Structure formats: C-alpha cells, structure tokens
Amino acid sequence: MRPMRCVRAVLWPRLPRPALRSFGVQRPGQHGDKARAGASCKTRGEATDAEAPEVHNIGAGPGAQDMDLAAWSKLKNSEAQSGKRVGMAISDSLSHVWQQPDAAKAAISFEQLPGVSPGVTAVLARKVLSEEECRALIAAFPTEGQGYMAGDRVAELYRDRKVKSRVLVNDAFLASLLQDRLGPQLPQVLDGGRLLQVNPNFRLVHYETGGRHSTHIDGREPVQPRRDEEANGWVQSRLTMQVYLNSHGKDFEGGEFAIVDAEEEGGEVRVKHTVRPSAGDVVLFYQERLDPPSQCPPYELQHQGNDVTWGEKFACRTMVDYIFPDEETARLSNVKDDTMFSSNGASPSVLAIGNTIIDTMLTISHIPIDEKIHVRSKQTYVGGQGANAAQAMAQLGLRVAFLTRLGDDVEGQTALQAYEGLDMDLRHALVVPGAQTSVATVLVASDEERHRSCLIHDDKNLMEACGQEKVEAAIQRLRSGHFSAVYTDGWQLDMALPICRAAKELGVPIVADIEAISQKTMELAELSTVLIASGIYVKILAGMPDLVVSLQMLASPTRTVIATLGAKGSLGLVGDGEVIFVPALEVDVQDTTGAGDTYHAGYAVAFLRGQGLEEAMTFATTAAAAKCTTPGPAVTLAALQRFGLAPS
Numbered sequence: 219m220r221p222m223r224c225v226r227a228v229l230w231p232r233l234p235r236p237a238l239r240s241f242g243v244q245r246p247g248q249h250g251d252k253a254r255a256g257a258s259c260k261t262r263g264e265a266t267d268a269e270a271p272e273v274h275n276i277g278a279g280p281g282a283q284d285m286d287l288a289a290w291s292k293l294k295n296s297e298a299q300s301g302k303r304v305g306m307a308i309s310d311s312l313s314h315v316w317q318q319p320d321a322a323k324a325a326i327s328f329e330q331l332p333g334v335s336p337g338v339t340a341v342l343a344r345k346v347l348s349e350e351e352c353r354a355l356i357a358a359f360p361t362e363g364q365g366y367m368a369g370d371r372v373a374e375l376y377r378d379r380k381v382k383s384r385v386l387v388n389d390a391f392l393a394s395l396l397q398d399r400l401g402p403q404l405p406q407v408l409d410g411g412r413l414l415q416v417n418p419n420f421r422l423v424h425y426e427t428g429g430r431h432s433t434h435i436d437g438r439e440p441v442q443p444r445r446d447e448e449a450n451g452w453v454q455s456r457l458t459m460q461v462y463l464n465s466h467g468k469d470f471e472g473g474e475f476a477i478v479d480a481e482e483e484g485g486e487v488r489v490k491h492t493v494r495p496s497a498g499d500v501v502l503f504y505q506e507r508l509d510p511p512s513q514c515p516p517y518e519l520q521h522q523g524n525d526v527t528w529g530e531k532f533a534c535r536t537m538v539d540y541i542f543p544d545e546e547t548a549r550l551s552n553v554k555d556d557t558m559f560s561s562n563g564a565s566p567s568v569l570a571i572g573n574t575i576i577d578t579m580l581t582i583s584h585i586p587i588d589e590k591i592h593v594r595s596k597q598t599y600v601g602g603q604g605a606n607a608a609q610a611m612a613q614l615g616l617r618v619a620f621l622t623r624l625g626d627d628v629e630g631q632t633a634l635q636a637y638e639g640l641d642m643d644l645r646h647a648l649v650v651p652g653a654q655t656s657v658a659t660v661l662v663a664s665d666e667e668r669h670r671s672c673l674i675h676d677d678k679n680l681m682e683a684c685g686q687e688k689v690e691a692a693i694q695r696l697r698s699g700h701f702s703a704v705y706t707d708g709w710q711l712d713m714a715l716p717i718c719r720a721a722k723e724l725g726v727p728i729v730a731d732i733e734a735i736s737q738k739t740m741e742l743a744e745l746s747t748v749l750i751a752s753g754i755y756v757k758i759l760a761g762m763p764d765l766v767v768s769l770q771m772l773a774s775p776t777r778t779v780i781a782t783l784g785a786k787g788s789l790g791l792v793g794d795g796e797v798i799f800v801p802a803l804e805v806d807v808q809d810t811t812g813a814g815d816t817y818h819a820g821y822a823v824a825f826l827r828g829q830g831l832e833e834a835m836t837f838a839t840t841a842a843a844a845k846c847t848t849p850g851p852a853v854t855l856a857a858l859q860r861f862g863l864a865p866s
C-alpha cells in the first residue's frame with residue numbers, strides 16, 4: 219500500500235503520458251509517409267495550418283514530398299509565433315447584411331452532439347448566421363490573390379483533403395461577430411486558461427462534387443503556446459469553430475460533418491454521428507489533447523467532411539484561443555472538458571436530484587418522555603440532503619434545476635418559494651397532488667446531554683408517485699446539452715438512476731452522495747464521476763476495513779472518491795494518484811446540520827470551475843465550515859460571503 223501523504227501539493231494524479239502525446243513535436247508515423255495513403259486516423263496537427271505555405275513561403279506540408287514533418291512543423295510554428303496575420307478581410311463590404319445582435323442571438327439553438335467519447339464535448343449551434351449573411355460571405359470568397367490556394371496546390375500540401383479552393387483570410391469583424399453570437403456558449407475558462415478570442419484567421423473552403431476532408435483530429439494553434447507580453451500570458455487555441463455557409467440537401471449532397479472512430483491508420487472508419495450542415499450552422503469542439511490518462515478512450519474528436527456527391531459546399535473554419543498563466547498550463551489538457559459547454563448562459567447548469575424535507579427545529583430543555591413541556595424556540599427550514607446541496611450550489615452561483623418530490627401542501631409551497639427565491643429551474647420538480655411533503659421535527663435539547671431527536675415523516679403516496687415523465691424530460695434536456703453535471707444525494711433513486719445512466723452514456727459528470735447500501739446505491743457508485751460519502755460508507759462500498767485501501771479500490775482515472783470525516787476533514791483520491799487529506803476548518807460551530815451536503819455542493823462548484831482535487835476539496839471544506847457557522851440545514855449567502863466564497 220502506498221503511504222498516505224498529508225498533502226498540499228498534489229492536484230492531479232501523475233499518470234503516465236503516452237509517448238506520442240509529448241508536446242508540440244513531430245509524431246512519427248502519424249504525419250509521415252505512411253499516413254499519406256487514404257484516410258488516416260489521428261493525423262494530429264493536420265489542421266494546424268493557420269499560415270498558407272504559399273503566402274509565407276513555407277514550401278511544403280505534411281503531404282508534400284520535399285520537406286519532412288519536423289521541418290514543416292518548425293516553420294509553421296515560427297510563423298504562428300510571430301503572430302502574423304494572413305490574407306485580407308472579407309466582411310468589410312458587407313455591413314448591410316448583418317442582423318441585429320439580439321434578433322440574431324434569439325434565432326440560435328444549441329444541441330450537444332452524440333457519438334463523442336466520454337470526456338469530449340461537441341456542440342452544434344444552428345442558425346448562428348442567417349442565410350443572407352452566408353450568401354454574402356460566399357459571394358465575397360476571394361478567387362485569387364493573397365491567401366488563395368487552388369485545389370491542386372491544396373492536394374499537394376495536404377494529403378487528406380480534396381477541395382476546389384481554400385483561402386486564408388484575416389477578418390477581425392467576422393471573428394468578433396461570431397464571438398458575440400456564441401458568447402455564452404464559449405467556455406470562459408478551459409484547461410486553466412481564460413477565453414481570449416475567436417481567432418480572426420479563417421480558412422474558407424470551397425468543395426465541389428468529389429471534394430472531401432478525410433478523418434483527422436484538429437490540432438491546436440500555435441503548435442507551441444505563444445507568449446503574449448502585453449497580456450502577460452501564453453496563448454494557444456483549444457476549440458475548433460467550424461462554420462457552414464450553405465446547406466446539405468439544397469446546395470449539395472453528401473459533405474456531412476461526420477464524427478468517426480478509426481482505431482488505426484488506414485483502418486476501418488466507424489461513423490458515430492453525422493451532421494447534415496445547413497447555412498449558418500456552427501460546430502464547436504475540443505481540439506487535440508496532449509495528456510489524457512492512457513487508460514481512457516481517445517478524448518479528441520475524430521471527424522471528417524464526407525465526400526460531396528453532388529453540388530458545391532462552402533464552409534469556413536477558425537479556432538477559439540485561450541490565454542494561460544504559464545507555458546506548462548497552456549500545454550496540458552484537463553480531463554474534465556465534458557463540462558465545458560453550457561447551453562444558455564455563462565455559468566454551468568446542474569441537474570440536482572434528491573430529497574426535500576421541511577425541518578422544524580424545536581429547542582427544548584430536555585427530551586420529554588411522558589410529559590408536557592414548552593418549546594423555547596421554533597424555526598422552520600427547507601432542508602433535505604438534495605435540497606441543502608441544491609440551495610448551496612445556487613448560492614455559489616450555479617444554475618440549478620432541481621428534481622425533487624413535493625406534496626401540494628403548505629410545506630411544498632414553502633419549499634417552492636425558497637427555490638424560486640434562489641432562481642432555481644423548477645420544471646423538473648414533481649409536485650404530487652394529494653400527497654404530503656416530507657417533514658422532520660428535530661428536537662434539540664439544551665440540557666447537559668444535548669440530545670437531538672429527529673422524527674421524519676415520508677408520505678408513501680409521495681415517495682411512490684411515478685416520476686417517469688419528469689425523468690424522461692430531464693434526460694431529454696441532458697441529451698440536448700443542457701446540463702454540465704448531475705448531482706444526486708443518493709435518494710429517490712427510482713428517478714436518479716435512469717438519469718445517471720443517461721448522463722454516463724453522454725459523458726456528463728455525476729457527483730453523487732451515498733448514505734445507504736443497496737443494489738441501487740452500488741450502481742450509483744459505479745456510475746459516478748465524483749463519489750463523496752462519509753468514511754464509513756466508503757469502506758462498506760469497497761468492502762474493506764481500511765479507508766485508504768477503500769479509496770484506492772473505488773477511485774479510477776475517471777472517478778474521484780472522497781471520504782468525509784466530519785470534524786476531522788476529508789480524504790480524496792483520483793486515479794492511482796496520491797491520497798489527499800484536507801483538514802476541516804476550525805470555526806465557531808453553531809449547527810452542523812447539512813455540512814456534508816454543503817461540502818458536496820462546494821465540491822461540485824469547484825469541479826465545474828475546472829479545479830483539481832485538492833483545490834476543490836479545500837473549496838468544499840470552506841463551504842462546509844461556512845455552513846457550520848449558521849443555524850439550519852442550508853448554508854446562507856451571508857455565511858458564504860463571510861468565507862469569501864461568494865461575491866459580497
């Protein structure tokens with residue numbers, strides 16, 4: 219067994235890096251001669267070609283005979299490093315066609331693309347540009363001059379594409395227009411970098427019948443992060459923005475954007491999903507990764523532009539650049555990128571599933587038996603494990619949709635009002651006619667014994683009410699990319715499990731609590747991306763007496779496991795890394811009710827912000843401490859503010 223470290227340093231497990239993923243250099247056998255024949259899987263960096271060889275005098279490319287790849291990469295990179303702009307702008311003379319920003323944004327719809335490996339996210343945005351805008355852009359395609367490359371020259375330089383022409387343009391207006399329209403969809407933070415810009419260097423592509431772009435993965439640009447002195451950071455792209463300017467079925471047949479799986483160079487290409495593009499559609503997806511855990515499926519999006527079988531297809535492509543604090547951060551990828559796109563706002567959206575229980579806390583002198591006593595104080599709170607976590611996540615700035623069972627009684631109304639006050643999305647709440655909302659009466663004795671007794675009432679009619687419709691609706695929204703994560707408190711599993719199964723299939727992370735052992739909770743543990751449970755349940759789930767061994771058994775490269783240990787703190791592990799211990803904070807404790815649920819909420823928030831294990835555990839610990847300083851089961855905004863976790 220590895221020794222446990224009391225850690226302040228390990229943020230992410232040190233997984234072996236596959237040799238070919240070492241950064242920014244030639245990847246032998248992938249760009250080389252062998253790859254030249256036909257469709258090639260993992261021709262990484264293939265699309266890393268912001269500079270036109272002709273324009274910048276780079277006399278060869280990965281498809282050319284007269285220069286080896288290392289030389290080609292070096293040249294290309296030195297060009298990209300210089301930040302040179304290529305070609306001219308095409309939107310200059312088109313001011314009359316652009317739509318009003320609000321109307322343009324209102325027309326856009328988003329869907330998450332299926333068929334991607336877990337860990338990859340690809341989003342299709344429809345109607346980002348209007349047909350008129352697209353027509354104008356096509357009409358403005360240069361047919362000669364700087365940045366223009368005819369098809370035969372493209373074929374010489376790039377073995378994987380057959381086009382009529384390809385033109386590089388530098389169009390800052392078009393870039394800012396796209397950034398504005400897609401703004402909230404673009405992850406603000408990715409791999410520890412901040413969104414910088416939609417790159418103004420576009421490649422316009424004109425395919426005619428027989429044209430194609432065969433299987434590849436889009437590379438980052440520049441190949442090596444570029445130092446930006448002014449912004450005091452390192453710049454590199456992370457996302458591809460593929461824009462379609464005319465329509466399948468109308469202007470051309472074939473030519474679909476296909477997400478594929480190709481195990482080997484020249485091997486069988488399995489199509490996982492195809493998009494029939496229409497004018498104005500944009501596909502956004504994560505580019506090449508450099509450090510996925512070796513055990514995981516490929517994280518990059520292998521894709522192709524299918525053969526155009528009739529007509530002419532027009533598309534243009536650019537990328538989205540991020541700025542990183544240092545070169546090393548810029549080089550790495552973060553395995554949690556499945557959280558990167560949110561559908562309608564800058565902050566990620568979480569689907570929380572779990573219990574609502576209206577808690578009434580009665581402070582009394584002692585626990586009465588066969589006697590009548592007066593209550594000193596009475597306070598009612600909206601609690602329940604799921605509710606505590608959901609309310610804390612909302613206070614911490616996430617958009618929370620809450621799937622919970624409520625009766626149509628006064629208590630149900632109280633809960634709904636509290637959730638509405640936090641701006642939660644309540645369309646998934648299941649309000650059961652004639653049923654009673656779960657309630658708990660907590661007796662808190664102020665005598666020396668300090669006994670606490672809890673009386674819970676769950677209405678059978680409530681708990682057994684069929685949630686099928688709500689579950690189906692939630693899954694549908696999950697499929698359309700609406701949620702960045704699912705949180706479950708481990709209860710109401712008749713509804714939570716089907717949703718978690720769908721989330722797992724889609725690669726949406728699942729943060730789960732487990733407080734009971736059953737077939738269902740064991741399945742939940744298996745599905746979870748982040749499993750946080752009290753130490754005792756971690757041991758029972760692993761079937762091991764030792765907590766560290768239990769963590770090691772349950773954790774994997776794709777599953778983080780955290781054991782909470784009350785006032786002691788928490789232990790966490792991901793993959794085969796080192797066990798992290800974060801001690802609890804010492805605070806003036808008023809009430810520990812809901813501290814665990816608040817820890818879950820804090821972890822989910824930090825996780826969605828892309829924080830590593832220790833950082834996220836520290837955040838969660840602080841949130842739990844903030845909770846302990848206030849009475850009631852749900853943390854208040856004021857307490858979070860006092861601990862610096864929410865803006866004042």
Ligand SMILES: O=C(O)CCC(=O)C(=O)O
Nearest residue numbers: 265431475522523533535
């Ligand atoms: O034209 C298409 O549909 C795909 C093009 C593409 O993948 C690329 O330019 O990198």
Ligand SMILES: [Fe+2]
Nearest residue numbers: 265435436521
């Ligand atoms: Fe591509």
